[in-house]
Amino acid sequence: AQSVAQPEDQVNVAEGNPLTVKCTYSVSGNPYLFWYVQYPNRGLQFLLKYITGDNLVKGSYGFEAEFNKSQTSFHLKKPSALVSDSALYFCAVRVHYGGSQGNLIFGKGTKLSVKP
Amino acid sequence: EAQVTQNPRYLITVTGKKLTVTCSQNMNHEYMSWYRQDPGLGLRQIYYSMNVEVTDKGDVPEGYKVSRKEKRNFPLILESPSPNQTSLYFCASSLLGHSYNSPLHFGNGTRLTVT
Numbered sequence: 005a006q007s008v009a010q011p012e013d014q015v016n017v018a019e020g021n022p023l024t025v026k027c028t029y030s031v032s033g034n035p036y037l038f039w040y041v042q043y044p045n046r047g048l049q050f051l052l053k054y055i056t057g058d059n060l061v062k063g064s065y066g067f068e069a070e071f072n073k074s075q076t077s078f079h080l081k082k083p084s085a086l087v088s089d090s091a092l093y094f095c096a097v098r099v100h101y102g103g104s105q106g107n108l109i110f111g112k113g114t115k116l117s118v119k120p
Numbered sequence: 121e122a123q124v125t126q127n128p129r130y131l132i133t134v135t136g137k138k139l140t141v142t143c144s145q146n147m148n149h150e151y152m153s154w155y156r157q158d159p160g161l162g163l164r165q166i167y168y169s170m171n172v173e174v175t176d177k178g179d180v181p182e183g184y185k186v187s188r189k190e191k192r193n194f195p196l197i198l199e200s201p202s203p204n205q206t207s208l209y210f211c212a213s214s215l216l217g218h219s220y221n222s223p224l225h226f227g228n229g230t231r232l233t234v235t
Contacts, residue, residue: 030142038223040224040226043230044128046229047210047226047228048122048210048212048224048226050223050224050225053223094162094163107165108165110164112160112161112162113162113163
């Protein structure tokens with residue numbers, strides 16, 4: 005069965021330090037991987053995606069993610085965290101079945117807290 | 121502005137009283153979906169729709185109904201709500217195509233409380 009795991013419920017980082025939010029996946033076909041962010045009282049917002057090509061993907065707000073096929077991981081990173089990055093982050097994977105578009109499977113989310 | 125609009129944002133109701141949460145998108149997206157978000161469980165898909173008059177069950181469809189009579193609207197119906205349906209609900213939409221790389225656009229959520 006397809007699945008996505010975010011092994012950390014919460015990540016705490018000091019402002020200015022690099023941050024990593026981890027994601028691993030298990031799929032039977034080629035994965036299409038996404039990161040979303042959720043700010044309080046808002047819906048999820050798309051950050052970045054990996055479809056094919058370069059393993060390092062750059063997205064919104066200075067975030068990037070590294071696809072590692074051998075480790076089946078897609079960790080979200082940022083070189084220098086901001087207090088305003090504090091939010092809930094979701095990793096998601098989409099796998100297609102035959103000719104139809106597969107649904108997105110979400111991880112449980114990781115709460116990122118950036119302290120001044 | 122391109123957006124997914126859900127109404128209402130907050131809803132408190134009693135067990136058994138039918139309710140509808142509306143969802144509308146103005147991006148001409150074929151794909152629409154409903155999710156519920158619960159602490160520790162992340163996002164779970166309730167129903168989705170690939171196009172008008174085409175709907176299918178997600179992971180947790182019990183107790184919910186949907187319809188897709190028009191491309192822009194995808195209402196979520198709770199015929200007889202129960203307390204275990206107390207949750208935060210999100211509607212989302214995306215383009216549908218062979219590329220599979222279209223991101224989902226989410227509404228701002230509906231917080232439902234069933235007493």
